[in-house]
Amino acid sequence: MVFxxxxxxxxTLLKMSKYLLKISLRYPLNFIADFFELALWVAIFTTAMxxxxxxxTTFNGVSPASFALWGFVIYVFISDVLWSIGGGLRYxxxxxxxxxxxLAPINEYIYPLARLFRIYVRDIPLILFIPIAFWxxxxxxxxxxxxxxxxxxxxxxxxxxxxxYIYAAAIIxxxxxxxxxxxxxxxxxxxxxxxxxFSALPSQTIIxxxxxxxxxxxxxxxxxxxxxxxxxxxxxxELMGFLMSPLAAELLITHVMTxxxxxxxxxxxxxxxxxxxxxxxxxSF
Amino acid sequence: MLQVVKxxxxxxxxxLTRYPGWLIIFIILPIVFSVIPIVLGWAVAGSPQQAAINFxxxxxxxxxxxxxxxxxxxxxxxxxxxxxxxxxIREEQEMGTLEQLLLTPVSPVELLVSSNLWAxxxxxxxxxxxxxxxxxxxxxxxxxxxxxxxxxxxxxxLGVFPLAGFALLIGSLILKIxxxxxxxxxxxxxxxxxxxxFYPVTLMPTVIRTIALLIPLTISLQxxxxxxxxxxxxxxxxxxxxxxxxxxxxxxxxxxxxxxYVEKKAKKEGGLGGF
Numbered sequence: 439m440v441f442x443x444x445x446x447x448x449x450t451l452l453k454m455s456k457y458l459l460k461i462s463l464r465y466p467l468n469f470i471a472d473f474f475e476l477a478l479w480v481a482i483f484t485t486a487m488x489x490x491x492x493x494x495t496t497f498n499g500v501s502p503a504s505f506a507l508w509g510f511v512i513y514v515f516i517s518d519v520l521w522s523i524g525g526g527l528r529y530x531x532x533x534x535x536x537x538x539x540x541l542a543p544i545n546e547y548i549y550p551l552a553r554l555f556r557i558y559v560r561d562i563p564l565i566l567f568i569p570i571a572f573w574x575x576x577x578x579x580x581x582x583x584x585x586x587x588x589x590x591x592x593x594x595x596x597x598x599x600x601x602x603y604i605y606a607a608a609i610i611x612x613x614x615x616x617x618x619x620x621x622x623x624x625x626x627x628x629x630x631x632x633x634x635x636f637s638a639l640p641s642q643t644i645i646x647x648x649x650x651x652x653x654x655x656x657x658x659x660x661x662x663x664x665x666x667x668x669x670x671x672x673x674x675x676e677l678m679g680f681l682m683s684p685l686a687a688e689l690l691i692t693h694v695m696t697x698x699x700x701x702x703x704x705x706x707x708x709x710x711x712x713x714x715x716x717x718x719x720x721x722s723f
Numbered sequence: 724m725l726q727v728v729k730x731x732x733x734x735x736x737x738x739l740t741r742y743p744g745w746l747i748i749f750i751i752l753p754i755v756f757s758v759i760p761i762v763l764g765w766a767v768a769g770s771p772q773q774a775a776i777n778f779x780x781x782x783x784x785x786x787x788x789x790x791x792x793x794x795x796x797x798x799x800x801x802x803x804x805x806x807x808x809x810x811x812i813r814e815e816q817e818m819g820t821l822e823q824l825l826l827t828p829v830s831p832v833e834l835l836v837s838s839n840l841w842a843x844x845x846x847x848x849x850x851x852x853x854x855x856x857x858x859x860x861x862x863x864x865x866x867x868x869x870x871x872x873x874x875x876x877x878x879x880x881l882g883v884f885p886l887a888g889f890a891l892l893i894g895s896l897i898l899k900i901x902x903x904x905x906x907x908x909x910x911x912x913x914x915x916x917x918x919x920x921f922y923p924v925t926l927m928p929t930v931i932r933t934i935a936l937l938i939p940l941t942i943s944l945q946x947x948x949x950x951x952x953x954x955x956x957x958x959x960x961x962x963x964x965x966x967x968x969x970x971x972x973x974x975x976x977x978x979x980x981x982x983x984y985v986e987k988k989a990k991k992e993g994g995l996g997g998f
Contacts, residue, residue: 465905467905467906467909468905468908470905470909471905471906471908471909474909474912474913475908475909475911475912478912478913478915478916479912479915481916482912482915482916482920482921483759483760483763483921485921485922485926486760486763486764486791486921486922487760487763487764487767488781489764489777489778489781489782489787489921489922490763490764490765490767490768490774490777490778490781490787491767491768491777502763502766502767505766506763621748624751624752624755627755627759628755628758628759628762633759633762633763634759634762634763634765634766635766637766638762638763638765638766639762
């Protein structure tokens with residue numbers, strides 16, 4: 439019975455993803471825009487970076503361009519979760535279909551999850567394209583520990599989805615998706631050190647970076663794929679008598695954080711829908 | 724006409740105050756946006772001091788914060804005007820009110836001009852507020868209270884005014900293609916790349932530079948930087964002003980013609996409400 443229910447949920451998820459994909463394919467220019475937009479931003483930031491350049495500058499023996507490249511890759515996923523879930527819910531609210539969708543006899547968790555179809559459809563070719571664009575502009579490309587990096591990326595995306603549910607819960611009540619998404623993105627761009635190493639930030643702001651959960655995902659993924667020691671935890675950490683390397687410590691932090699984000703996300707999301715249904719505020723904007 | 728402008732301003736002001744967070748975003752966004760290349764620059768150069776030395780060698784000024792802030796503010800100004808106007812059409816389309824709006828006894832041109840005037844006013848205010856906030860944060864506020872600032876504002880106004888025509892052109896494109904978001908998403912980095920938000924356009928190859936000069940903001944931005952930071956003008960102050968004045972007449976004319984054509988066609992074919 440439980441198995442049957444789970445299978446039916448997966449089928450519903452696929453059907454909803456297919457439906458949303460169909461709508462987005464109605465606007466093919468969007469897909470083209472994704473690629474050009476990225477290539478142009480890469481060109482803009484690379485040119486800006488060159489104005490400050492002195493060839494001998496490296497971080498842990500790695501040029502800043504590699505930090506920007508892999509920071510950018512993980513940022514695409516974070517940004518997509520935020521915009522797909524937040525922006526998607528808001529769009530349905532404005533076009534007046536949110537309430538009907540939530541009244542349909544489907545599992546309410548599937549609704550935001552289906553919106554993430556972008557991650558599987560669009561982001562995979564995109565993350566293959568970003569390194570090529572970077573390589574064309576900077577002539578640099580480093581990719582080590584591929585399997586571990588992909589594993590970290592999967593754990594990170596699960597964590598982002600957990601956060602996405604918390605975010606969806608907040609959007610249902612606050613109805614300010616674009617503003618909140620922008621604020622989160624600003625914080626990440628500056629303190630999450632997306633485009634530069636954490637060590638380039640002034641020392642007094644590192645504490646803010648360490649307080650942002652996303653920073654650990656960014657740092658761990660980037661350090662692993664570049665093949666350097668993570669920056670946020672620099673020395674060995676002792677936990678219950680065990681000594682852990684910075685990499686192991688960050689792996690532990692990200693796993694624990696993913697579990698917490700998923701549990702808290704699912705709970706708050708369910709609660710927010712219950713409240714919105716009770717108060718009849720799903721449709722209002 | 725004045726009544727329409729007043730009504731549109733009143734309506735848009737209501738929208739704006741309904742979501743006050745956007746105001747804060749528009750002040751913070753260009754500052755955060757400028758911080759990225761600045762910190763990236765520190766990372767590349769090794770220290771803020773070395774960054775200033777390298778930047779002076781390449782650009783001709785060591786005041787890279789003001790250089791970057793002016794760039795991102797000008798870019799955001801153009802984005803804001805395009806979104807304000809382009810997305811207004813799209814939102815009305817999505818909510819199903821565009822057709823009704825264009826069928827009211829008010830002339831569509833009056834509606835468009837009013838909406839465009841609001842976009843210009845709103846964006847220019849955001850530009851000035853953000854510039855002063857950035858001036859306080861990055862310690863260049865003194866530069867904003869010099870006579871050079873008056874000339875800077877002249878360049879800004881002459882660069883912004885033709886954008887109204889540019890926005891109309893985009894508006895007509897949105898009515899025709901309906902992929903407003905994609906068009907604007909392509910234009911945002913496209914304009915940023917061409918006008919040189921983080922670098923002088925004079926560094927670009929001739930072909931790109933020639934295309935960039937068709938955008939009024941390219942001249943406006945480079946000349947604002949030239950006035951405040953003593954770097955080179957696009958051509959020379961007089962010629963640049965003359966080109967900007969020509970653009971002030973040319974772009975709105977082109978935009979109005981294109982919009983009228985598309986709107987007339989859409990009304991005839993009955994495709995205004997669909998999205």
